[in-house]
Amino acid sequence: MSTDNGLTVILIALVLGALIGGIMADTLGRRPIMFIAMGLALSFQITMVTAETCLVYATLRALCGIFSGCFLVISIVLPLEVIGRRWRDFCVCLWVWMLGLPVLSIESIIVGGWRNTALTSGIVGLPFLGFYFLVPESARWLTCTQKFAKAESSIKEMISCNTRAVPDVLELCDDTRLYVMSTSHPRRHTYLDLFHTSTVGRWTVAVLYTWSVGCFVYCNLLNQVDSLTGNQHLDMILPFLLDLPICLSAVIINKCIGRRWCMFLYAVSSGFSMFCVLILHMMGDLHRYPYMITALAAFSKMGIGAALALLTLITAESFPTVVR
Structure with missing residues (x-):
């Protein structure tokens, strides 16, 4: 497979994954879809080392690209819904995820060969799946889907990790609950x-x-x-x-x-x-x-x-x- 064809496959897969992941995250929640997509992308990345033909390699590469696109779009949205407006520009504009390519280049210099690089990058990413238990679900999404108890629990969990004094959010949660129930109706968005x-x-x-x-x-x-x-x-x-x-x-x-x-x-x-x-x-x-x-x-x-x-x-x- 030529470099141009391989790049075309991965770009199409990324766009397709972003389209699918976006609507699934809006329907089923940010956190579970993001980590499921991450786990599947890493799995196909590791499995790619077993490819012996161009067809198998292209298929695994496309599947890895689909789930990577799904993960990418959610990983941008979720932090913006968790942090405040003052820090959103810092979170997004630094584009820390772009350091993946420089890290991958350094990794390829050390291990050598595309199979070793694919295997190493997949294995290195597996421990990050454990962050599922640390990353909170978006309280905004939970509130919009009228899961108020989970939204309040998510907010309290974040507050408990904050060493600075914060105002009581119970009144704010009550006001939000009344507003959402009176103005919106749960339905599937497309x-x-x-x-x-x-x-x-x-x-x-x-x-x-x-x-x-x-x-x-x-x-x-x-x-x-x-x-x-x-x-x-x-x-x-x-x-x-x-x-x-x-x-x-x-x-x-x-x-x-x-x-x-x-x-x-x-x-x-x-x-x-x-x-x-x-x-x-x-x-x-x-x-x-x-x-x-x-x-x-x-x-x-x-x-x-x-x-x-x-x-x-x-x-x-x-x-x-x-x-x-």
Whole structure:
């Protein structure tokens, strides 16, 4: 199987898994679906070492991608529903999960061979399944599904781990219970609810368009900076490590000017860098400044990476819990 075909398989599987995992998490709960998907993804990752044919390998890779996509989308939503608004930007914009690729590169250097890498990465992830007993279910989701006792228990469990004094939440839970019971009715939500009203529909279309353009630009820029040093493993690590400081700056700037303007700032900066490349191309000087082109592409990638991180936060905060 060629590299391009393998990448196509895994990307399609990730999208399919995200679509399935999103609606299952909204229906059955965030925590159980997230950890089930994680366990199955690790299982297929480990089983992949037994593949002897391209068909078996592609099948196992696709299954691993499906459950990884399911896990990924829930692992972004669940923390945002547990932590407060002040820390959401810090949680999302750092994109700590992106360190997986640098860690995987270091791992492949140590163990060598794709079979050893697949086996090692799968085994290393298994102990994290034990966090099922530490990670609380989303109190927001429990409240929206009218499981008020479990929601109150989840909130009290988090409060018990907090060493700082907190106000009594019993009155807040009672007010929330009365509001939910008087204004909402339990029903199964689908992706059609994203277009339930004209306002929500316009916002959904705008978000989908922004995500499509941002991901298209990011992936293409990532391909342009795939040979920064000439070392395959180091070139896999550097592009993602470069994103961390710029995303950290996004956290700081976001607290000063807000989410939307901060995203706009980074997107415009990225677009300006790409426009500079276009000017050099029109002048016919593209081949004379290879290092400048690489630097501009890297800067553009960092800018659009920070914009996508903020877009993740904006998207999650803009939709209600039942369809988040």
